[in-house]
Amino acid sequence: MGAVSGIAVAPSDRHRTGRRPLRLLTFTTLFPNPGQPVNGIFVENRLRHLVESGEVEARVVAPVPWFPSSHPRWGEWSKFALAPPTETRHGLRIWHPRYPVIAKVGMSVAPLLLYTWTRAVVGRLLAQEDIDAIDAHYFYPDGVAAALLAREFKKPLVITGRGSDLNQIPQYVLPGRQIAWAARRANGIITVCEALTDPLRNLGVADDKIRVLRNGVDLVGFHPIDRVTARAALGLSGPTLLSVGLLIERKGHHLIIEAMAHLPDFTLLIAGGGPDRAQLEALAQRMGVAERVRFLGVVPHQSLATIYSAADALVLASSREGWANVLLESMACATPVVATNVWGTAEAVTAPEAGVLISERSAQGIVEGVRRLFAALPERAATRRHAERFSWDKTTQGQIELFRTITGQPF
Structure with missing residues (x-):
């Protein structure tokens, strides 16, 4: 040995x-x-x-x-x-x-x-x-x-x-x-x-x-979990967006919160900790969306699969990313993504079943990206198959x- x-x-x-x-x-x-x-x-x-x-x-x-x-x-x-x-x-x-x-x-x-x-x-x-x-x-x-x-x-x-x-x-x-x-x-x-x-x-x-x-991506650790069970565990109803990452400006959580004012039917889950939490919570209050924005805090990595599976889409609004692992993790759980077109992101989101890229990093760009995705939501099994290309x-x-x-x- x-x-x-x-x-x-x-x-x-x-x-x-x-x-x-x-x-x-x-x-x-x-x-x-x-x-x-x-x-x-x-x-x-x-x-x-x-x-x-x-x-x-x-x-x-x-x-x-x-x-x-x-x-x-x-x-x-x-x-x-x-x-x-x-x-x-x-x-x-x-x-x-x-x-x-x-x-x-x-x-x-x-x-x-x-x-x-x-x-x-x-x-x-x-x-x-x-x-x-x-x-x-x-x-x-x-x-x-x-x-x-x-x-x-x-x-x-x-x-x-x-x-x-x-x-x-x-x-x-x-x-x-x-x-x-x-x-x-x-x-x-x-x-x-x-x-x-x-x-x-x-x-x-x-x-x-x-x-x-x-x-x-770990295709064993990140896999589709029964949606009914996952959503029930989080008390979700209606379309749900998810944002995952450190609570800092470059991750763009603030832009997604601003976008929520124009997406009245959606709930937003934010998983992650960091120095900007108080500012983001205050922003949600000012935008009048606090009741539809839930801060989950730091989530153990092994517990993320349930949250990805419960969401309808992951939104990544980063200003820069080398290779955003959350994109593949979400796709491996059969959840498509809406992401800013920065650096390596376009190398992961290469087909409609993966999700959509937004060229404008703004609240309006996120709104348009979400609407475009939900106008033609891919089959979740197809999203999972896309992730399987990235073992x-x-x-x-x-x-x-x-x-x-x-x-x-x-x-």
């Missing part, structure tokens, strides 16, 4: 492949912990499927900002103190070293702080384990810090770009230069959608270094091929 990561690799898998598993050190601040149970869950999901292939073992270093106390009086900051120094999730051994975050001036020095405060933990792991490569997620600051670690410890490096790390942060001069340096230092680069390859090209990255490996298999195989290529391990 595999001992490097504490993740069991069946002898039959090793015999079948005729090669030992790759041994990766995954480095990212985007990873769940007890204080942030849904933080970076898409990174965890991709890694879990990779490990379940039997061809990869992994250790995870998931740094957390330092904060002295978990007392509730500190609000959102207190959640950082809840992450233990080490933990095991789904068989993955995880380390949570602390690093300082400096307000206002911290953006430019963030990679150096992250590198400096994690190198001891990473060094000890690399001294104890025969690690083949570093697997970093999110270019800034994580990818830059990982590039410094890879240089120091002489390990091959793959960085995955996921969204604003490539479509926004490179606009700032110093971070942009650091991202370009890390991209040159990396042995391989993954993007979660085709749209994110252009920013890399603009930074001078050669096409042959980039692989597009879209996030998949994790292709992404998992693409990662295995890339890591074996950069490490010189046999195929």
